Amino acid sequence: MVTRTVLTGFSGLMSLTTLTLTAPAGSLAPLEWGGGPLTVEALPRVTYTAHRGGALEVPENSMSGLVAAYERGTAQVIDVDTRMLRDGTLVAMHDETLDRTTTSTGPVRSLTLRQWRKVRLRPGHGLPGSWRSERPPTVAEVLDRFGGRIVLMLEAKDPRSLRALGSLIRARGLTRSVFVNSNVPGVAARAHRMGLLAQLWRSKAQMRTDRPERWAGFVDVLDVDHKARDLDVLRAVNSGIPRVWAHTVTTPGQRDRALRLGCDGVITDVPGLLARTPVKGAKGVSAAGLRERWPVNQV
Secondary structure (H helix, E strand, O other): OEEEEEEEEEOOEEEEEEEEEOOOOOOOOOHHHOOOOOOHHHOOOOEEEEHHHOOOOOOOOOHHHHHHHHHHOOOOEEEEEEEEOOOOOEEEOOOOEOOOOEOOOOEHHHOOHHHHOOOOEOOOOOOOOOOOOOOOOEHHHHHHHHEOOEEEEEEEOOHHHHHHHHHHHHHOOOOOOEEEEEOOHHHHHHHHHOOOEEEEEEOHHHHOOOOHHHHOOOOOEEEEEOOOOHHHHHHHHOOOOOEEEEEEEOOHHHHHHHHHOOOOEEEEOOHHHHHOOOOOOOOOOOHHHHHHHOOHHHO
16 A cells, blocks of 8 residues: 555645555556556546646656656656657657757658667757756656556557557556557547557547547547637537546646636646646536536537
8 A cells, every 4th residue: 555645626726635545466566656556546536647748847758857747746647749660669759750859850750769769859948947968768668667656648649559559558567557649539449449548639620520429438538629619628528538638738727717617637738837826716617507508419
């Protein structure tokens, strides 16, 4: 048995809650969890996800940034983008090319692992603190460093990588500790059939015509655009999908609106800012009130 303190809150206040976690013994489990990995069942009612580690506070998808996000404790989930190299290795990288975030150029998929180890990240200008250039991690390294210590969200930028990603997750006993994210409902359905936690993200434009209730049988988290119309967010909240989180939130006001509309989590580039800023107006516009304003057949 182990205890962990997490950030929770709603209706104007955020607070620290101590969770007591009990898990079966297992040789793959991190030692600090007393024999079992942390799983999604331990997430608080309102969940913060550090998008790419918190991309306006740390260098995105970097090991040092992910470590900082974990150690600061301002998010309960850490998001990492994944792509596949030419030799099948999965690595942490958002873009198709190396140009924006590294000192190299060219497509990520053209590299081998040996070449990848020579790539160096270029920390973005304007980040708080001092950050050194470093090698971007592989997905295996991310899982070995954080798997079971905190819930992870891995976005499969290459749908063809899903089998390899699932193998990495299963081999470490982390099927209840890692969300596999995609923008494609078919990929989410495949992840579910593989016994993985499936997450599906949708854009503002996609949400106008989505019928998310169709995905309730295989999606564990629906990841909605915070810029979407109220009625489209409400449709997601009422879809029957267990968790609905809003992306990519960068201000307390955006977070507060998402929570007022019934979302139970946010994916944010600024987890530190949100953690220290109380929620305001959570009692303003309720999901029930929105249902009165927009009948079910309109949402």
